[in-house]
Amino acid sequence: MIEREEYQQYIKKNSPKSPMVRTLVAAFIVGGVICCIGEAIGDVLKVIFKAMTEKDVAIWESCIMIFLGSLLTALGLYDKIGHFAGAGSIVPITGFANSIVSPAMEFNREGVFFGVCAKMFVIAGPIIVFGTVASFLVGLIGWFTTL
Amino acid sequence: MRTIFFKKPIYVKSGFTIVGPKEADGNFGDCFDVCLKDDLWCEKSYEKCESKMHRDAITGAICKAGLKKQDIDFMLAGDLINECAPTALAARNFPTAFFGLYNACSTFTEAVLLGSCLIDGGFAQNVTCSTSSHYSSAERQYRYPLELGNQRPPTAQWTVTGAGCTVLSSEKPVLANFQVYEDDIIAIDKNLNIDEKTLEKYKKSIEKQKKVINLGKSNINSANFDKTNNDYGNNPKYYVKIVTGTVGKVVDLGIDDESNMGAAMAPAAFETLTTFFEDTKTSPNDYDGIFTGDLGRFGKQTLEYLMQKEGITMPKYYLDCGASYYEPEQKTFQGGSGAGCVNTAFNGYILKNLQQGKYKKIIVLATGALLNKDTPLQKETIPGIAHLFSIETEEP
Amino acid sequence: MEIFLNYLKVFAIGGFVCMLGQILINKTKMSSARILVLYMLVGVVLEVSGAFQYIKEFAHSGISIPIIGFGSNLAKGALEGMKEEGLLGAISGGLSAVAAGLTTAITCGFVFGLISKSHSKKI
Numbered sequence: 001m002i003e004r005e006e007y008q009q010y011i012k013k014n015s016p017k018s019p020m021v022r023t024l025v026a027a028f029i030v031g032g033v034i035c036c037i038g039e040a041i042g043d044v045l046k047v048i049f050k051a052m053t054e055k056d057v058a059i060w061e062s063c064i065m066i067f068l069g070s071l072l073t074a075l076g077l078y079d080k081i082g083h084f085a086g087a088g089s090i091v092p093i094t095g096f097a098n099s100i101v102s103p104a105m106e107f108n109r110e111g112v113f114f115g116v117c118a119k120m121f122v123i124a125g126p127i128i129v130f131g132t133v134a135s136f137l138v139g140l141i142g143w144f145t146t147l
Numbered sequence: 148m149r150t151i152f153f154k155k156p157i158y159v160k161s162g163f164t165i166v167g168p169k170e171a172d173g174n175f176g177d178c179f180d181v182c183l184k185d186d187l188w189c190e191k192s193y194e195k196c197e198s199k200m201h202r203d204a205i206t207g208a209i210c211k212a213g214l215k216k217q218d219i220d221f222m223l224a225g226d227l228i229n230e231c232a233p234t235a236l237a238a239r240n241f242p243t244a245f246f247g248l249y250n251a252c253s254t255f256t257e258a259v260l261l262g263s264c265l266i267d268g269g270f271a272q273n274v275t276c277s278t279s280s281h282y283s284s285a286e287r288q289y290r291y292p293l294e295l296g297n298q299r300p301p302t303a304q305w306t307v308t309g310a311g312c313t314v315l316s317s318e319k320p321v322l323a324n325f326q327v328y329e330d331d332i333i334a335i336d337k338n339l340n341i342d343e344k345t346l347e348k349y350k351k352s353i354e355k356q357k358k359v360i361n362l363g364k365s366n367i368n369s370a371n372f373d374k375t376n377n378d379y380g381n382n383p384k385y386y387v388k389i390v391t392g393t394v395g396k397v398v399d400l401g402i403d404d405e406s407n408m409g410a411a412m413a414p415a416a417f418e419t420l421t422t423f424f425e426d427t428k429t430s431p432n433d434y435d436g437i438f439t440g441d442l443g444r445f446g447k448q449t450l451e452y453l454m455q456k457e458g459i460t461m462p463k464y465y466l467d468c469g470a471s472y473y474e475p476e477q478k479t480f481q482g483g484s485g486a487g488c489v490n491t492a493f494n495g496y497i498l499k500n501l502q503q504g505k506y507k508k509i510i511v512l513a514t515g516a517l518l519n520k521d522t523p524l525q526k527e528t529i530p531g532i533a534h535l536f537s538i539e540t541e542e543p
Numbered sequence: 544m545e546i547f548l549n550y551l552k553v554f555a556i557g558g559f560v561c562m563l564g565q566i567l568i569n570k571t572k573m574s575s576a577r578i579l580v581l582y583m584l585v586g587v588v589l590e591v592s593g594a595f596q597y598i599k600e601f602a603h604s605g606i607s608i609p610i611i612g613f614g615s616n617l618a619k620g621a622l623e624g625m626k627e628e629g630l631l632g633a634i635s636g637g638l639s640a641v642a643a644g645l646t647t648a649i650t651c652g653f654v655f656g657l658i659s660k661s662h663s664k665k666i
Binding site: 043 | 546549550553554555556557558559560561562563564565566567568569575576577578579580582583584587590591603604605607608609610612613614617618620621622624625626629630632633634636637638641643644645647648649651652653655656657658659660661662664666
């Protein structure tokens with residue numbers, strides 16, 4: 001029988017790989033288009049609500065993008081975009097929305113409490129935890145430096 | 148010795164398959180008995196649908212064998228979901244002794260081997276061996292939610308939505324057509340003590356369920372069935388019997404990528420195959436059909452490489468059920484996998500070809516990757532297992 | 544013309560950021576959750592180092608729509624809170640800066656999770 005190391009080498013060398021060019025182009029185009037949609041929403045908001053500050057526009061922009069990502073997920077379209085685009089639809093904020101809504105929909109059948117609510121953070125949980133801890137550390141270190 | 152030579156002939160009485168819509172479009176699409184148009188089959192969850200498919204595959208196989216539920220001595224069944232829940236839920240509809248089995252995707256061959264042992268030992272006359280798997284229920288348990296927008300890696304396999312059942316018997320099967328009607332499959336949990344209103348509701352639900360199923364082209368009742376030109380007709384010409392079997396052992400060569408099951412299972416398949424050839428003193432060329440379970444395209448290539456290294460060339464007609472299950476344009480990458488893969492391929496394609504005399508002496512081997520969702524996270528490698536049985540046909 | 548150039552910048556930077564993620568997926572087989580966490584931490588680092596502001600002035604949504612923007616908001620909120628309210632601000636600032644987005648995401652998750660079920664897949 002083949003040796004362990006030799007077999008692992010063989011598998012590593014011969015396993016089918018993702019087609020680089022196609023996936024990179026797809027990720028580039030879809031990612032770019034999603035960012036452009038966000039920018040367009042921001043521009044429209046600026047035109048409609050002239051009094052809005054730059055900061056508020058940015059917040060509204062990301063909220064609307066999150067809503068759109070969730071809506072596409074609920075309609076069952078986001079996974080098809082993701083199948084084509086890969087990171088192009090994971091990295092934008094809509095991908096974050098997708099990672100919250102998709103488990104909630106998946107575990108809908110297990111009820112509201114332990115299905116929708118508990119399983120909602122199966123994928124997005126690490127993002128929220130890492131984000132919260134990182135922001136706390138940044139604030140804490142900043143506070144120490146001002147002392 | 149790990150190879151079991153059965154002393155009595157163990158006949159395959161019948162096989163019955165129910166598959167989902169994607170499988171019906173695949174390569175074996177013409178050979179299945181029932182194809183669903185919707186993979187929920189009027190149920191509320193995918194697990195419930197899987198359980199129903201499993202139940203109805205067993206019922207269909209019993210009908211097709213010309214038997215009744217009471218004639219079955221033991222049921223051997225399994226699936227992929229936690230604690231074999233869909234199987235157990237299906238088994239509660241039968242008044243039969245029940246073994247729940249789990250060996251990942253090789254559960255079917257395990258069931259057939261154990262069933263043959265039961266018959267060979269004289270403990271049973273008729274035994275059902277069944278397994279089921281469902282893409283959507285397996286995906287949510289082993290991987291990610293269906294709606295998550297991620298890309299499946301190119302080494303990934305597609306869990307087959309399907310259930311199948313084989314009836315093994317110590318008696319020769321009757322070489323005749325046993326018609327299986329829609330009513331036989333669907334209307335089995337008929338409760339006689341229900342009031343009018345519930346009965347009305349029940350009838351309506353059955354009508355609704357009938358709309359979702361397509362009786363396969365192979366079924367005698369199907370309108371477009373052509374007796375003369377169809378190889379997959381229900382007119383068996385040969386007796387099919389199981390002669391030997393090799394029980395696999397768990398082999399682990401340190402593959403830790405859970406999306407590359409073919410690589411994890413190929414060494415186990417290699418180990419079982421070489422042991423079988425050694426024990427029976429045969430070579431691949433003594434068989435006119437070699438079918439492995441769900442290694443996938445890359446796994447098949449790996450197995451061929453491993454055999455080549457040992458000096459055994461796999462013949463051209465060697466077929467991997469998983470790799471051949473879907474058409475390339477169905478974008479499953481490596482092909483099918485899951486407990487239903489080799490099962491539906493065997494009961495659909497292989498068994499019908501055996502009964503028609505296209506194959507005389509074949510090997511069926513199914514492989515399984517033994518992992519759960521947590522073991523890869525605990526930095527465990529993935530062990531594989533493979534069970535094998537060989538089949539011969541007998542002229543009447 | 545200026546608008547066109549602006550969108551071109553957004554498209555190029557946004558696409559480039561996503562393309563880097565795709566290279567990571569292809570090469571290391573990272574899952575989507577790990578990609579998201581990594582990018583968010585990159586955002587935190589970019590904000591703290593001060594680079595984020597320059598990229599944002601150049602590319603606008605091209606850098607703030609990817610989850611990098613979420614990470615930078617977290618860090619920015621914590622630093623601003625620290626300046627205004629001291630230690631308490633450092634603790635509460637991060638999450639309050641992203642509270643709107645987080646609330647939208649969780650509410651959408653709850654509502655859509657209740658009214659919609661996962662659809663069966665064919666590809």
